[in-house]
Amino acid sequence: MSIFxxxxxxxxxxxxxxxxxxxxxxxxxxxxxxxxxxxxHRNCSTVIRPADFNITDNATWCDWAPFDQDNYKxxxxxxxxxxxxxxxxxxxxxxxxxxxxxxxYYLSFGMLGSGLFTCLFGLGFYxxxxxxxxxxxxxxxxGLMQTTGWPAVVACVGNWFGKGKRGFIMGVWNSxxxxxxxxxxxxxxxxxxxxxxxxxxxxxxxxxxTGILCFFFLVExxxxxxxxxxxxxxxxxxxxxxxxxxxxxxxxxxxKLVSYTFLYWLPLYISNVAHFEAKQAGDMSTLFxxxxxxxxxxxxxxxxxxxxxxxxxxxxxxxxxxxxxLYNSIGQRNIGTTVGMLLLCxxxxxxxxxxxxxxxxxxxxxxxxxRGNSRxxxxxxxxxxxxxxxxxxxxxxxxxxxxxxGWNNVFYMLISADVLACLFLSRLVFKEAQGWxxxxxxxxx
Numbered sequence: 016m017s018i019f020x021x022x023x024x025x026x027x028x029x030x031x032x033x034x035x036x037x038x039x040x041x042x043x044x045x046x047x048x049x050x051x052x053x054x055x056h057r058n059c060s061t062v063i064r065p066a067d068f069n070i071t072d073n074a075t076w077c078d079w080a081p082f083d084q085d086n087y088k089x090x091x092x093x094x095x096x097x098x099x100x101x102x103x104x105x106x107x108x109x110x111x112x113x114x115x116x117x118x119x120y121y122l123s124f125g126m127l128g129s130g131l132f133t134c135l136f137g138l139g140f141y142x143x144x145x146x147x148x149x150x151x152x153x154x155x156x157x158g159l160m161q162t163t164g165w166p167a168v169v170a171c172v173g174n175w176f177g178k179g180k181r182g183f184i185m186g187v188w189n190s191x192x193x194x195x196x197x198x199x200x201x202x203x204x205x206x207x208x209x210x211x212x213x214x215x216x217x218x219x220x221x222x223x224x225t226g227i228l229c230f231f232f233l234v235e236x237x238x239x240x241x242x243x244x245x246x247x248x249x250x251x252x253x254x255x256x257x258x259x260x261x262x263x264x265x266x267x268x269x270x271k272l273v274s275y276t277f278l279y280w281l282p283l284y285i286s287n288v289a290h291f292e293a294k295q296a297g298d299m300s301t302l303f304x305x306x307x308x309x310x311x312x313x314x315x316x317x318x319x320x321x322x323x324x325x326x327x328x329x330x331x332x333x334x335x336x337x338x339x340x341l342y343n344s345i346g347q348r349n350i351g352t353t354v355g356m357l358l359l360c361x362x363x364x365x366x367x368x369x370x371x372x373x374x375x376x377x378x379x380x381x382x383x384x385x386r387g388n389s390r391x392x393x394x395x396x397x398x399x400x401x402x403x404x405x406x407x408x409x410x411x412x413x414x415x416x417x418x419x420x421g422w423n424n425v426f427y428m429l430i431s432a433d434v435l436a437c438l439f440l441s442r443l444v445f446k447e448a449q450g451w452x453x454x455x456x457x458x459x460x
């Protein structure tokens with residue numbers, strides 16, 4: 016039992032908690048835009064008109080310009096992609112900065128900057144700004160600020176934890192993504208119907224506050240406080256650094272395409288199809304993220320036990336495709352079906368995404384071919400997540416373009432992306448199967 020009271024163990028628990036808190040704040044501040052969309056463009060015929068409102072022939076009187084036009088879905092797509100394209104491009108450079116700068120300073124700067132631009136988006140409500148250019152610029156800057164988060168927190172966790180049970184540890188830890196989405200939805204939903212500007216300002220203040228915590232309390236490496244660094248042994252799938260990076264990166268591109276389409280469009284889909292109010296749709300969408308928590312932990316546990324990161328991802332992706340079809344077909348029939356399908360789809364969609372961005376990235380980043388250069392973990396993580404972020408940018412854009420033709424077509428696009436994600440892992444799955452059949456080396460994670 017003495018291990019649980021050791022200095023090293025306590026520091027590891029503290030770092031895991033801090034980095035969990037930090038990335039929860041990152042995702043918490045991303046979520047409001049998806050909740051606010053259905054408030055920026057509403058069905059004004061169902062809204063009670065104020066007694067002192069004199070215009071009687073304006074069918075979009077309750078909307079927020081410039082999103083009061085018929086092309087509002089396209090304009091929402093512009094906002095999404097202003098953030099996501101900036102995020103995808105910035106991610107490829109973020110890893111290099113993360114290698115060269117102290118992670119504590121880098122993360123603190125990123126969270127403070129993200130808090131500033133999230134608040135500025137919300138202040139557009141109080142300053143009565145109706146310029147698409149203003150909101151798009153804020154999204155671009157916020158996207159760049161957000162790239163500081165993922166490579167840095169994964170590098171920090173990778174510095175503190177070995178590979179023994181990395182899949183499980185990071186599966187639990189990676190629930191910060193879903194927890195952030197859930198909290199972001201609930202916080203934004205609390206203000207969206209009364210003053211949607213606060214839906215951004217409150218999350219902005221929260222992530223800025225965590226940036227201050229990071230500056231004062233984050234410990235980057237065990238060596239900085241005289242703790243023993245973890246041992247990094249070789250995982251059987253990765254015989255050298257280059258094997259697996261390309262496949263997992265391309266798989267993540269399509270996996271994040273699906274996940275981020277749900278992140279940005281699910282509340283609007285629920286609102287349109289099930290005819291819920293903005294707050295109700297936002298609250299219901301959190302079930303997708305609850306399922307994502309369970310899926311990420313399950314993926315980590317299974318991949319630890321089997322040693323098959325790629326196979327675990329592939330099986331979940333194969334199962335996700337028909338579940339997405341069923342959710343679109345029968346998911347809104349009754350409340351029980353909706354809840355069950357959202358939980359199931361969330362677990363199957365976010366499980367592979369979570370596993371690749373955490374355990375797989377850390378496995379590759381601490382590979383023996385890097386000769387102990389733990390800083391390279393930041394770069395490897397940025398390469399994988401940067402490639403995935405291209406899909407994160409493309410998915411919501413395609414949804415904005417396709418959704419006017421019908422939500423069915425959006426789901427066909429998502430199902431196709433799931434299949435492609437699975438196909439990119441086929442070589443690694445075959446390699447893992449050879450190991451299990453005794454035709455190659457095998458070691459559990």
